Amino acid sequence: MKTDLELFERRVAYARARDDDVGLEALHGALELVSGPVFTYRNADRASYTWVDTENWISTVELKVTDAAENLAERYLERNDVDGAIWAAHRGLKACPTHTRLTQLLMRAYFAAGDGKAAERVYESYVSALEQLELDDVDPDLVAIYEQVRRGTAAAG
Secondary structure (H helix, E strand, O other): OOOHHHHHHHHHHHHHOOOOHHHHHHHHHHHHOOOOOOOOOOHHHHHHHHHHHHOOHHHHHHHHHHHHHHHHHHHHHHOOOHHHHHHHHHHHHHHOOOOHHHHHHHHHHHHHOOOHHHHHHHHHHHHHHHHHOOOOOOOHHHHHHHHHHHHOOOOOO
16 A cells, blocks of 8 residues: 555656656646645644644645756756646645745746646735735835736746
């Protein structure tokens, strides 16, 4: 029996060694396993899952997911497949909604697709997610991309 995490890790490892369509498909398959946050539990069950926090399990797995999503989105953008890049960035953001580089990639992909309004909504969603966490430090590079999108001059890369 294998867990989704084991399948995910195997596909990512396989894709790491391949820079072709097969590697792209393996990464895509890995991210198809991502359907939301890495791990959730009710506050009432917190005591049963102390290992999740003490072993930094969530952040470790989130990093694996976001790295794979970044890699795939960048590969898709290199091939001018903006739909693929949008899909990959969205998958990664399901696991970690406040990931700055994935947010940047998603904004770039939407802008490359000619949908500046969607890119703006991505930025606004990111800022909202930060506010819910009571954070207000928006990455300056992300703000710059947002301003470029609003002016209609965002760089594709």
